[in-house]
Amino acid sequence: MKQILIVDDAATVRMYHRAIVEGAGYGVTEAVNGVEALERALDAAFDLYIVDVNMPQMDGYAFLRALRGQDMPQAPAIMVSTEGEDGDRRQALAAGANLYLVKPARPEGLLRHVRLLLGEPA
């Protein structure tokens, strides 16, 4: 079973994303900010990360930069952000995200991208 780490400070969003990917048969772990996410990522290997931008203590950009700086197997990361002032696609890519999606990600759209990044047939 492929494992996904969902990083978001909003419990509702975590739950929403979890419902979408769990329903498609993926395992889910949650983290409420970058610090916790980094601890989880160092603990166990994930196949995909779904990361929010704005979080207290350590935001999504800082988490991705730290993650990409680790000497360990790397997995794709989707950065989700509410469009607008802090939704900057280039900044997300530059921090180490591989795909930038605007929140709210509709279930079918999110799932389609998750399956693409994980190499699942259509």
Next chain:
Amino acid sequence: MTTLASNPVLQQFLQESREGLEGIAASLLALERAPDDGARMDELFRVVHTLKGNCGLFDFPDMFRVIHAAEDLMSAVRAGQIAFGGGMADALLDAMDFVAQQMDDIDVAGRPGNGHTAAAALTARLRALVPAAAAGAGDMRTPVEAAAPQSARMAAALTLAEPAVRAACADPAAAGAAPLWVEYAPEPECFFKGEDPLYQALQLPGVVWRRVTTADAWPAAAQLDPYRCNLLFQAVTTAPRAAVEEHFRYVPEQVWIAPVEPPAAPCADPERAAEAFAIVRAQGEALAPDDGAPWVPGRVLAALATIRGCLRAIGRADLLDDLEVCVAAALEDAAATPLLAWIERHTQGAAAAPPPPVPVAQPEAEPKFGRRADDQPAGRILKVEQAKVDRLMNLIGEMVVARNGLPYLAGRAENQYGARELAREIKAQHAVINRIVDEMQDAIMQVRMTPMSFVFQRFPRLVRDIARRLGKEVELVLEGETTEADKNVIEALADPLVHIVRNALDHGMEQPDERRAAGKPAAGRLVLAARQEADRVVIEVADDGRGIDPARIRQKAHAKGLVDEAQLGRMSDQEAVNLVFLPGFSTAEAVSDLSGRGVGMDAVRSAVDGLNGTVQLTSVAGRGTRLQLTLPLSMAVSSVMIVESGGARYGVPMDLVVETVRVPAGAVHAIGQREAAVLRGRIVPLRGLNELLLLPDTQRRNDADELAVLVLRVQGQNLGLVIDDFCGVMEVILKPMAGILGSLATYAGSALLGDGSVLMVINPKELLQ
């Protein structure tokens, strides 16, 4: 919308949002009393932002509109565009009451009641408080930000338009110009601005194919707002780009134009393939080709995993064979170039993405997407891999060493073989080669020169984000962005500078109210300035914040056991301030996420030392702090003063040498435990090189009983290094000490001299500690 009981996400939403609403109400009341409480403001913004994000997951348009308007208002307040005032709190509290009311409806009936009128009134009231300049900032979509979905949409739509595109490409009238893809997304409120998007779209010249679609899926009929424009016009035109831009000149931000290539061979699921290729292409977008940064391998691996997934998902695993090779090469060099080349090769046939935006100051402008050479601008720019330039530089370095051998040869011709004529000719030839090699060196340096803007351009955004997160107001001033230095120097500077700036914002700048209380303007000033001084580049980071309190530093350094009482007593305030550079020193009381993550100023200093540079910190309590980094323009060739001591020759880096003097033995005085001489009215401590290198010999004096002294400036002080004799200055290629000698900090490195001997170059900073 399903019923509440069957929807745990909705239950979670209500619970989290109710907590959020309570927090918002409390924050608003607190802010009424203390409007300058930046931390409160940040917290408030974050909660509203989360609320909006959560609300967006559901189909509650009235609630969403109100929260969105509230967020835009908060955002303008936090950006300092408007001051927080009483009427604002009222409007926000009313808005939150409305949201709470809607939530109660959801709790009871599973869906909010009709709040359309109330929402419209509240939204208008909140929007009226946002100044015109800030209005819409939250909704602005720059063409770049929206590029990903656009290129994916374009690729999808082009499959429908394919015959028209093929015909347009074959059309002789359009030959020489690829047809253009035009996407026009009128803004939702355009009907209230006297615009007629349909007419605008119909009048577009040169159209060979078009369709109208929706920007977002249509909401249910009950929620449909007929006054909001939800249209998206797509077209393929053969009109020249200028004509299209002219046509949309009043709404440039609502239009996206890209060249169209004939569609690639169709595949089983064209939309999915286009999406996959768009993602593959995006992997190269933000990877700097020769980053050299520590996270490059990680990012290359993540990009590899992503590309692999995308291609497997669309059944194109056949493309992956040579990808692994490229990635191996990329990891070996810790550079992304091979991977970028692969992406470029394999996405040519896919949807043409718009070229990434390139700041004007960046010399390496991306070539325009397209395959015709005549697109190229007249001033030809050649992109060269760094490795090739490095090889050229190494060869020139060897050339310098070989050139330095000629004077020795001339000397031998004269002294050993008695051929004076020949010696003269060799010297003449040496002069010619000398000139050419100097110019070659200069030329290769020019190739590697990079403007400071390469590093500076990231700061406006960084400073804005950090200041905002800390609730501080900061005005960033950049000076001397065009100052150039060697690529390596510039790149190695990036991280230390980021750290320094973070420190300045985190520890140096005060909160706006604290600044006002101190009689300063609320907005702090942070200056990043670069300038060239002789063959060095000087970078200053100055803030007008609270400065560094020497007393606190003393206390702290003492508490951490970094210095003892006696040392503290002898220290001036300025010296005490410089204790922050000691390893293990960090003034941050609380570890925030900005600075103080175990990377202290000692890391900055060692990075600068590694570049053969110096750091100076000056600070006035209450007035601000200034850090000055002085670095060599380039690190390839260094000037060294060759000196003799204890029967051997040593090199001393010229950039530390202030002057060479001969001091009469009688003018050397014993001061305390040390010897010193008075030079130019200043007392200069003297240290013998033999003594420092633990050699038994005493320093030799010349016939006039004078000591040869090299005055060096180390860590801001003048020191006299006593040696036996000076032997002149030479340009050498300094190789760092490797292997077993690598741990010898006493030596900066070694250099090969023209006669084949090895010169050890000392590192005075370490030696004179």
